[in-house]
Amino acid sequence: MKRILALAGELARGETTSRALVEKALAQALAPEGEGARTFITLYADRARAAAEAIDRLRAARLAPSPFAGIPIALKELFDVAGEPTRAGSRLLADAPPASAHAAIVARLLGAGFIPLGRVNMSEFAYSGLGLNPHYGTPRSPWEREVGRIPGGSSSGSATAVAYGMAAGAIGTDTGGSCRIPGAFCGVVGFKPTQRRVPLAGTFPLAPSLDSIGPLARSVECCAILDAVMAGETPEAPAPRPLARARLGVPLGFALEELDAAVAAAFSRALGRLAEKGAVIVERRFAAFEEIPRIAPRGALLAVEAYALHRERLARHRAAYDPRVAARIETGAQLSGAEVVGLYQARARLQAEMAEEACAFDALVLPTVPILPPPIAALEADEAAYWRATALASRNTAPVNFLDRPAISLPCHRPGEPPVGLMLVGAAGADRALFALAAAVEAALAEG
Numbered sequence: 001m002k003r004i005l006a007l008a009g010e011l012a013r014g015e016t017t018s019r020a021l022v023e024k025a026l027a028q029a030l031a032p033e034g035e036g037a038r039t040f041i042t043l044y045a046d047r048a049r050a051a052a053e054a055i056d057r058l059r060a061a062r063l064a065p066s067p068f069a070g071i072p073i074a075l076k077e078l079f080d081v082a083g084e085p086t087r088a089g090s091r092l093l094a095d096a097p098p099a100s101a102h103a104a105i106v107a108r109l110l111g112a113g114f115i116p117l118g119r120v121n122m123s124e125f126a127y128s129g130l131g132l133n134p135h136y137g138t139p140r141s142p143w144e145r146e147v148g149r150i151p152g153g154s155s156s157g158s159a160t161a162v163a164y165g166m167a168a169g170a171i172g173t174d175t176g177g178s179c180r181i182p183g184a185f186c187g188v189v190g191f192k193p194t195q196r197r198v199p200l201a202g203t204f205p206l207a208p209s210l211d212s213i214g215p216l217a218r219s220v221e222c223c224a225i226l227d228a229v230m231a232g233e234t235p236e237a238p239a240p241r242p243l244a245r246a247r248l249g250v251p252l253g254f255a256l257e258e259l260d261a262a263v264a265a266a267f268s269r270a271l272g273r274l275a276e277k278g279a280v281i282v283e284r285r286f287a288a289f290e291e292i293p294r295i296a297p298r299g300a301l302l303a304v305e306a307y308a309l310h311r312e313r314l315a316r317h318r319a320a321y322d323p324r325v326a327a328r329i330e331t332g333a334q335l336s337g338a339e340v341v342g343l344y345q346a347r348a349r350l351q352a353e354m355a356e357e358a359c360a361f362d363a364l365v366l367p368t369v370p371i372l373p374p375p376i377a378a379l380e381a382d383e384a385a386y387w388r389a390t391a392l393a394s395r396n397t398a399p400v401n402f403l404d405r406p407a408i409s410l411p412c413h414r415p416g417e418p419p420v421g422l423m424l425v426g427a428a429g430a431d432r433a434l435f436a437l438a439a440a441v442e443a444a445l446a447e448g
Helices: 004-012 017-030 043-059 104-111 158-161 180-186 220-231 261-276 287-295 300-320 324-334 337-356 375-380 383-393 396-402 431-447
Strands: 040-043 072-076 115-120 169-173 188-193 213-218 247-251 280-284 364-368 407-411 421-425
Touching: 004 017, 004 220, 017 040, 017 043, 017 072, 017 115, 017 407, 040 158, 043 115, 072 158, 104 115, 104 220, 115 158, 115 213, 158 169, 158 180, 158 213, 158 383, 169 220, 180 188, 180 407, 180 421, 188 220, 213 220, 220 407, 261 421, 261 431, 287 337, 287 396, 300 324, 300 337, 337 396, 337 431, 375 383, 407 431, 421 431
Parallel strands: 072 115, 072 169, 247 280, 247 364
Antiparallel strands: 040 115, 169 213, 188 213, 188 407, 364 421, 407 421
């Protein structure tokens, strides 16, 4: 499916209709040989068609609510939709009471006229960077689909909906990398905002101090538009800023360790391309960034907050959970009250220290994920492989949530190569500036 601005232009010129766009997306979602059955937990086929016809009539009467009205998108299955249960990728909540109102971001997207094609798959309770779901199945990454490789998580269906043309964009959440990891593994763009930018109301939580809501789409421009709608701003394409003399810091240390050969090659080539465009690439250690794995090993803060939310449900219904998700949540019970307080104090300190260390840079740049997406079957069968992949998948992304900075993953591989993401990390609150830089980086990488 084309980019959002291109579709908006075609709709405005009468070159297509919303009904035609919805039918095209549904054809992909319903194709028996495709990934739709594993991507969508709920498909709104009839509802989407009816909404498209209504928007086509509004556009004919020049009453469309926005230029983007009638463009199909997909919603992660942890956003409230009025009248439906919010299952968060779990069978445990299949009979949960229906939501009384839309999540804040759903209401804003509907207000702009975007058409949800359905609610898409995810890791259970959003607690995994791999995307495996034993309850609803696991959609496959487009790379070597016949092998059956993981899509990344937890926003697995959001990434595959975009990658396979079932939606022009999709909305996910990101607590430790859950928009950026599947973006990298599926070859699309994934964005995590500064947390306070997009309201979380009506979103099933994982770790409230780390959760954020972000888009996945085919381009930086598409993500910027969806982000602006969800943030309550005027949606517009970011103007790429010049790369000449842009200062990009490459964090030395763990972020560059254990890289798969294809990841290392694509990342190195991307840095070379940015340098050719005049960017100043500075490799150095950032003490605050390097300290995070020691202060919060294995996502300790995430586990603490997740355990606080799930402990009563776990005590009653543990057998209904994905056992690996349950095991991860239960690690949050291992910290003492004093250790938890220390985590929050360390987080505030490291955020301040990182702001000082990184102030001379326009962004940090690093591989989004150090590995290529492993085969689903191998991770399902091998506990050691599962836990190793779990640790590596979010190793570079989770510190960004700890620091509460905006970040975006861009594909940096060439056509036909395995999917590799390049992550740009901006300053807290400087989301629009990061989009402008990312648009320039995206254009530079496309030339190479």
